Amino acid sequence: MEVKNIGLDVKKPKGKCEDNNCPFHGNLKCRGRTFTGTIISIKMQNTATVEWENTRYIKKYERYEKKRSKVKTHNPPCIHAKEGDVVKIIECRPLSKTKNSVIVEVIGKEKGFAERMEAEDEAKVKKEVKPKETEEDKEKKVEE
Helix, strand or coil: CCCCCCCCCCCCCCCCCCCCCCCCCCCCCCEEEEEEEEECCCCCCCEEEEEEEEEECCCCCCEEEEEEEEEEEECCCCCCCCCCCCEEEECCCCCCCCCCEEEEEEEECCCCHHHHHHHHHHHHCCCCCCCCCHHHHHHHHHHH
C-alpha cells in the first residue's frame, strides 16, 4: 500500500499496515492541534497513553506551576511506538470513547524514563504499618 502525504512535516513510517485508522495507509484525516509527549503506557491494543508537562506562571506568587496532561491516542501498527518513546501526536476525529488523536512520528527516547516509572510505582506502594504493642509486651519491658 502506498504511503500518503498527511500534510505535516514528519518522517514517513518504514513499516506497512492494513489499519483503516492509520493516517499514512488508511482513511484517517488529521486535523487540529499537534502535541509532543512521552508514552507512559501501551497496555491496550493499538492504544497508547501519552503524557506531557506544561508550566504556567502565577503572577501573585511569582512562581511557575507544573501541570501534566494525559491523552489516550491511537498507535498504528506501522509506527509501533513503545513505552518511553517521545512522540508527536495530532488530533483527528473520535476513534472511540476516549481516543481522538493518533501518533504520527516517533521522535526519540526519554532519558531517565525507567527510573521515573520505578519511583512512581514505589510511591504508590503503601508503607508497612508497625504492629501496635499489646499490654503484655509493655509489661514484659517493664519487668526487664
